[in-house]
Amino acid sequence: MHSDIVGVRALPLLQGLADFDRIDGKLQAKLALRSAGRSQRALMANMQGTAFVSFQDGAIRGINIAQMLRSLTTSKLSGWQDNQ
Numbered sequence: 001m002h003s004d005i006v007g008v009r010a011l012p013l014l015q016g017l018a019d020f021d022r023i024d025g026k027l028q029a030k031l032a033l034r035s036a037g038r039s040q041r042a043l044m045a046n047m048q049g050t051a052f053v054s055f056q057d058g059a060i061r062g063i064n065i066a067q068m069l070r071s072l073t074t075s076k077l078s079g080w081q082d083n084q
Helices: 010-018 040-045 065-073
Strands: 002-009 023-034 048-060
Touching: 002 010, 010 023
Parallel strands: none
Antiparallel strands: 002 023, 023 048
């Protein structure tokens, strides 16, 4: 499989493919993968190739970067939160 993905919003794609909701932004990806096998497990275990992934104008959801930077002078790193 050779694939180029350009300008796709990352959050809905990652949620649908991997149930992952922590990264949002504009996604660019280039994939060159190959595999062989008789089952899904075998295909995943035998997968080889390269992948390049870039996120632009995005966010890591659940992390308050500004709060983390402000807390660098304290002994405890804060800013992790469960919501957006």
